[in-house]
Every structure is written in structure tokens, then in C-alpha cells.
Amino acid sequence: xxxxxxxxxxxxxxxxxxxxxxxxxxxxxxxxxxxxxxxxxxxxxxxxxxxxxxxxxxxxxxxxxxxxxxxxxxxxxxxxxxxxxxxxxxxxxxxxxxxxxxxxxxxxxxxxxxxxxxxxxxxxxxxxxxxxxxxxxxxxxxxxxxxxxxxxxxxxxxxxxxxxxxxxxxxxxxxxxxxxxxxxxxxxxxxxxxxxxxxxxxxxxxxxxxxxxxxxxxxxxxxxxxxxxxxxxxxxxxxxxxxxxxxxxxxxxxxxxxxxxxxxxxxxxxxxxxxxxxxxxxxxxxxxxxxxxxxxxxxxxxxxxxxxxxxxxxxxxxxxxxxxxx
Amino acid sequence: xxxxxxxxxxxxxxxxxxxxxxxxxxxxxxxxxxxxxxxxxxxxxxxxxxxxxxxxxxxxxxxxxxxxxxxxxxxxxxxxxxxxxxxxxxxxxxxxxxxxxxxxxxxxxxxxxxxxxxxxxxxxxxxxxxxxxxxxxxxxxxxxxxxxxxxxxxxxxxxxxxxxxxxxxxxxxxxxxxxxxxxxxxxxxxxxxxxxxxxxxxxxxxxxxxxxxxxxxxxxxxxxxxxxxxxxxxxxxxxxxxxxxxxxxxxxxxxxxxxxxxxxxxxxxxxxxxxxxxxxxxxxxxxxxxxxxxxxxxxxxxxxxxxxxxxxxxxxxxxxxxxxxx
Ligand SMILES: CC(C)[C@H](C(=O)O)[C@@H](O)C(=O)O
Ligand SMILES: CC(C)[C@H](C(=O)O)[C@@H](O)C(=O)O
Numbered sequence: 282x283x284x285x286x287x288x289x290x291x292x293x294x295x296x297x298x299x300x301x302x303x304x305x306x307x308x309x310x311x312x313x314x315x316x317x318x319x320x321x322x323x324x325x326x327x328x329x330x331x332x333x334x335x336x337x338x339x340x341x342x343x344x345x346x347x348x349x350x351x352x353x354x355x356x357x358x359x360x361x362x363x364x365x366x367x368x369x370x371x372x373x374x375x376x377x378x379x380x381x382x383x384x385x386x387x388x389x390x391x392x393x394x395x396x397x398x399x400x401x402x403x404x405x406x407x408x409x410x411x412x413x414x415x416x417x418x419x420x421x422x423x424x425x426x427x428x429x430x431x432x433x434x435x436x437x438x439x440x441x442x443x444x445x446x447x448x449x450x451x452x453x454x455x456x457x458x459x460x461x462x463x464x465x466x467x468x469x470x471x472x473x474x475x476x477x478x479x480x481x482x483x484x485x486x487x488x489x490x491x492x493x494x495x496x497x498x499x500x501x502x503x504x505x506x507x508x509x510x511x512x513x514x515x516x517x518x519x520x521x522x523x524x525x526x527x528x529x530x531x532x533x534x535x536x537x538x539x540x541x542x543x544x545x546x547x548x549x550x551x552x553x554x555x556x557x558x559x560x561x562x563x564x565x566x567x568x569x570x571x572x573x574x575x576x577x578x579x580x581x582x583x584x585x586x587x588x589x590x591x592x593x594x595x596x597x598x599x600x601x602x603x604x605x606x607x
Numbered sequence: 608x609x610x611x612x613x614x615x616x617x618x619x620x621x622x623x624x625x626x627x628x629x630x631x632x633x634x635x636x637x638x639x640x641x642x643x644x645x646x647x648x649x650x651x652x653x654x655x656x657x658x659x660x661x662x663x664x665x666x667x668x669x670x671x672x673x674x675x676x677x678x679x680x681x682x683x684x685x686x687x688x689x690x691x692x693x694x695x696x697x698x699x700x701x702x703x704x705x706x707x708x709x710x711x712x713x714x715x716x717x718x719x720x721x722x723x724x725x726x727x728x729x730x731x732x733x734x735x736x737x738x739x740x741x742x743x744x745x746x747x748x749x750x751x752x753x754x755x756x757x758x759x760x761x762x763x764x765x766x767x768x769x770x771x772x773x774x775x776x777x778x779x780x781x782x783x784x785x786x787x788x789x790x791x792x793x794x795x796x797x798x799x800x801x802x803x804x805x806x807x808x809x810x811x812x813x814x815x816x817x818x819x820x821x822x823x824x825x826x827x828x829x830x831x832x833x834x835x836x837x838x839x840x841x842x843x844x845x846x847x848x849x850x851x852x853x854x855x856x857x858x859x860x861x862x863x864x865x866x867x868x869x870x871x872x873x874x875x876x877x878x879x880x881x882x883x884x885x886x887x888x889x890x891x892x893x894x895x896x897x898x899x900x901x902x903x904x905x906x907x908x909x910x911x912x913x914x915x916x917x918x919x920x921x922x923x924x925x926x927x928x929x930x931x932x933x
Pocket of ligand 1: 354355358359503775776805
């Protein structure tokens with residue numbers, strides 16, 4: 282029985298790169314694709330950026346491939362992460378041979394806590410002058426992330442990971458996060474090396490090769506993975522996975538790129554690499570590896586979109602990837 | 608009447624770079640120096656990392672030059688910033704000719720909110736599983752920072768600044784921060800361009816030249832300025848100023864560097880550049896410019912400490928700076 286994959290193009294270049302990724306998925310596996318809507322366009326039409334029907338479809342599917350949303354990004358992606366019960370956002374950031382990078386030796390994977398921290402949604406306007414946000418950290422969510430991280434590094438034959446935090450200032454909350462992660466790692470026989478998130482920002486620029494898998498709270502993961510995107514040459518190449526207990530959502534880290542949307546010039550690599558993460562997640566390891574190899578080969582010597590200094594279009598790159606999969 | 612400058616060496620290389628900076632100050636101005644203690648060593652001796660006497664002396668002085676503290680850093684520096692009523696942390700991050708940098712075109716100044724955000728100190732352990740932190744943002748503190756920023760860019764003949772935030776997620780708190788900063792800028796006729804803090808992290812790596820003065824909430828300023836430190840070649844060259852209404856504290860951004868402490872090999876440049884910020888703050892603009900020029904000349908063609916690939920000591924570099932001041 283073929284798996285059901287929800288496909289949400291969203292806005293802007295989401296409508297160009299997601300079809301590209303779907304054509305790649307279609308070439309290597311026998312999925313049943315279900316289209317769903319979310320984003321600025323739906324909001325303009327219906328008043329809702331994320332229709333309940335989309336939320337429900339995503340919650341029930343085997344996996345979802347999402348493109349990007351514009352102004353409504355937070356209204357779409359945060360509830361969608363919740364719809365799949367995602368407790369971890371996996372964000373690999375690596376430089377590819379043939380692609381200009383500030384730091385070509387970068388090869389990192391961020392495992393970002395995906396449910397709490399400053400993303401908890403509790404904010405209050407307490408007076409004319411003062412507002413507060415309640416940052417939430419639980420041991421249970423931190424442990425769940427840490428257990429995932431331990432399996433993740435074990436699967437890759439690595440001995441440990443870094444845990445980035447700001448527990449010297451957020452002593453109780455990031456202290457709880459750090460302790461939970463370190464305790465789980467110890468129990469699982471995995472090395473967890475601590476690094477303050479600000480020190481990480483300096484050190485990763487100076488020498489990214491000293492890091493590998495980095496476990497972090499929600500906002501730290503957001504900012505530090507975007508920093509790593511800068512080191513590898515931009516957001517155009519970064520895929521991501523939002524993984525839940527029995528469901529997952531995959532998305533390129535880039536946004537809608539309104540400056541180039543509609544021109545057929547968007548780089549589909551991040552979306553196709555997100556599709557590769559989807560394949561791997563569903564157990565299609567060989568197909569995932571094939572797709573990655575094809576994308577890498579195109580990045581090294583195939584047609585290039587303008588963001589990488591070429592003048593090929595989304596379709597040219599997609600066709601080149603498909604050719605290499607034959 | 609000569610100004611009273613409190614000098615706190617603190618721990619580790621603070622004890623090496625602060626005397627270097629004091630000798631430079633002594634060479635160009637007629638200050639009265641008052642020594643005070645804080646840090647790990649004092650904590651070990653007295654049980655208090657920041658004695659009340661030090662706090663009071665700093666609160667009363669014209670300015671303070673601080674080195675670094677070890678494990679007790681947060682217990683020392685956060686109250687000291689409060690002692691001078693510091694509402695802004697000024698963090699210039701620029702690459703110097705002759706010094707290896709990941710991004711040699713980097714020339715940024717972060718104006719970091721210095722009193723609130725996640726640094727408010729309100730954390731609670733609500734249950735066995737859950738802790739919270741109350742992130743605080745006020746319009747008054749945001750406006751005070753913005754007014755400073757407007758004067759700062761006007762003094763430099765620039766037209767505007769960027770304001771980095773995460774108001775797409777922290778809508779009420781960072782929304783308040785953003786609105787206050789943008790409103791003040793508008794009123795003062797200064798351009799304030801918004802950038803999400805995660806997008807800033809990517810963009811500053813790809814092209815730091817597009818940014819100049821960056822206004823940010825407390826933790827954003829902490830992480831993004833450390834990121835910029837990575838782009839210019841490390842923390843060894845970054846000075847900073849914590850400015851209050853009628854008092855200020857100056858410190859290198861680096862820490863105690865326990866790996867090299869006691870060897871006389873620490874790079875005194877960040878401390879000396881912090882002293883230059885102190886001079887400028889007290890109105891000694893010519894002397895500040897002279898010190899900066901001397902440091903730049905040494906960085907370009909003088910003796911180098913091991914962090915910059917040389918084998919000179921702290922004293923060699925300091926002597927070279929002093930020679931160029933004659
Ligand atoms: C759009 C925004 C809510 C989101 C986040 O902060 O998680 C984005 O920056 C991301 O990293 O996916
Ligand atoms: C030591 C720590 C509390 C401090 C901070 O977070 O402000 C440091 O990182 C800094 O940037 O001066």
C-alpha cells in the first residue's frame with residue numbers, strides 16, 4: 282500500500298520548488314499525493330492562512346512536503362509543526378563541492394527543540410509600557426529531543442553531539458534543558474559536550490569543522506542554523522524535517538523569495554533535499570541516497586540557477602536531477 | 608579635576624590585558640585609577656563574586672574598565688551593568704587590515720538593549736517537569752535605546768540603522784520592541800530597517816557590508832555580536848561599552864581564556880580598544896582616535912600575539928602601542 286504524502290506548495294517559489302520535489306519523489310517511489318492549501322493566498326481568499334482541513338489532512342498523513350508561506354509563515358508553519366506532533370526539527374547545513382561557501386568545510390546537523398522555549402505562544406501586555414513572554418522548558422520535551430539525538434548520532438556511527446544553550450543566564454530554564462540532555466546522553470553512553478550559544482556563534486565561523494551534531498533549544502536552533510546557512514552559501518540549499526512520533530513534515534529552510542517568485546528561476550535543491558529526508562524517514566534509504574547523490578552531482582557540474590551564479594531555471598535543474606536518477 | 612576610573616582586572620587574562628589598557632590610558636590622559644575586585648578569585652576567598660564595595664565604587668565612578676570573570680561571569684557582569692544603569696551595550700565588530708578574517712569587509716556596530724529581555728532574571732520552577740522564564744520588554748527601555756541609536760548614527764553622519772528582532776514569533780514583546788524603535792526613528796528622521804534576527808544571521812555571513820549599525824534586544828545582541836566576532840577573526844579584538852545615563856563600564860568582549868592565562872601571551876588589543884571607547888565616552892576624542900590608530904598600526908605591522916599567528920607577548924604589543932603614541 283502506497284504512503285499518503287500531503288503536498289502544500291504555499292506561496293511564492295513554494296509553487297515552483299515543491300512540484301520539482303514531487304516529480305523527484307514520483308520518479309523513485311510509489312506515493313499517493315494529496316494537495317492541500319496554506320499561506321498568504323489562502324488567507325486573502327478565505328481569511329485563514331491555515332484551513333482546518335489542511336491541518337487535519339497533515340495530522341493524518343504519513344508525511345507532508347511543505348514549500349513556503351509569505352507574511353503568514355508563522356501562522357502556517359508553527360501550527361503545522363504541532364499537527365505532526367513534531368518534537369525535533371532536523372536541519373542539516375553542509376557545503377557542497379562546486380558551490381561557493383564562506384566556510385566550505387561546514388557539515389553540521391542541528392537538532393532543534395520544536396515545541397517550546399519562546400515559541401510557547403504565551404505573551405501578555407501587562408501595561409501601557411510592559412509586555413511579557415513566558416518561555417517554557419520542560420524536562421520531558423528536552424529528554425525526548427535528547428533521546429532522538431542519541432539515536433541519531435548512533436545511527437551515524439558518531440560518538441556524541443554538542444548541546445548549545447544559554448544556561449549561564451537562563452539558569453532555571455536552559456539549565457533544565459541542559460541537565461536533561463546531558464543526563465539522557467550519559468545514560469545512553471553518548472558524549473554531550475556543552476557550548477554556550479553565543480560562543481558557538483563565534484566558534485562555528487572560525488572553525489565549523491569542530492562541530493557536527495548540535496542539539497539546541499527552539500530559538501537557538503532557529504538562529505544558529507540560519508547562521509550555518511550563511512556559512513554554506515545561503516538558504517537555497519538547506520532542507521529540514523519536522524519529526525513527530527508517527528508523522529513528519531519536510532520543508533526547505535528558505536522562504537517565498539518574492540523577488541524571484543513566478544520567474545521559474547528558483548533553486549529547487551533545498552526542496553528536493555527535503556524530499557530526500559522524507560524518503561529516508563519513510564524507510565526508503567536507497568532512494569534517499571540516490572536523490573542526494575543526484576542533487577550533489579548537479580550542484581557540482583550541472584545547470585545552475587541564478588542564486589548559484591548560473592542562468593538555468595528550476596525545470597532545467599529538476600530535469601538534470603531526474604536524468605541522473607535514471 | 609581628573610576623572611575617577613575604576614579598574615577591575617577580574618580573572619584569567621583580565622589580569623594581563625587590563626594593566627596593558629591602563630598603561631595606555633595613563634599615557635594619554637590624567638586619570639585617577641581606583642582598583643576594585645570581582646570574579647572567581649574573590650568568590651573563592653569571600654564567598655561573593657561581586658563584593659558590595661565594588662558595586663558601590665563602580666556606581667559612583669566616572670567610568671569603569673573591567674577585564675573578565677570566569678565561572679562567575681554572569682554574577683559579576685550583569686550586576687555591574689546594572690550598577691552603571693547601562694541601557695545600551697555598544698559592540699563594534701570590525702575586521703582590521705593585516706588580521707585574518709572570515710569576512711574582511713565586516714564593519715558593524717551592535718547597539719544591544721542591556722537591561723531586559725530574557726536577562727530579566729525572572730525564572731520559576733513550576734513543577735517537577737516544567738520551568739518558565741518571564742521575558743520582559745518595555746516601551747520605555749526600547750525607546751531609550753532607540754534614542755541613543757538615533758544620536759549614534761547622526762554623530763557618525765549615517766542615515767539609519769537596522770533593527771533586528773523576532774517579532775514574527777514574539778509578536779507582543781519583540782513587536783513592542785520593534786514598534787518603539789521604529790517610532791522613535793521616524794520621529795527623529797532616521798531610517799530604521801527591520802530584519803528578522805535569523806535572517807540577519809544568514810545575511811551577515813553572506814554579505815556583512817550590507818549592515819552597519821544594528822539595534823537589537825538583549826540576547827539577540829549577545830549572539831549576533833558574537834557571530835560578528837567570528838567573522839572578524841575572533842573575540843580577541845572586540846571592545847565594548849556599557850553606557851548608562853551618567854556612568855559607563857568598558858570591557859573586552861572576550862573572557863578569561865584559561866588556556867593561556869598567566870603566560871603573558873594574551874592579546875591586549877580588545878582591552879586597549881575598550882579603553883579607547885572609555886576615552887571617547889569621557890570626551891577625549893583626540894586621544895581615543897590616537898589610541899585606535901596606534902592599535903591598528905600594531906595590528907597591521909607590529910608584534911603579534913599567538914592568537915594572531917605571532918609569538919609576541921602582551922607586553923610587546925602594549926609597548927608597541929605606547930611607542931606609536933609618542
Ligand atoms: C517563520 C518562522 C516562524 C520560522 C521559525 O522561527 O521557526 C522560520 O524562521 C523557520 O526557521 O522555520
Ligand atoms: C557572561 C554573560 C552573562 C554575558 C552576556 O550574556 O551578556 C556575555 O556573554 C557577554 O556577552 O558579555
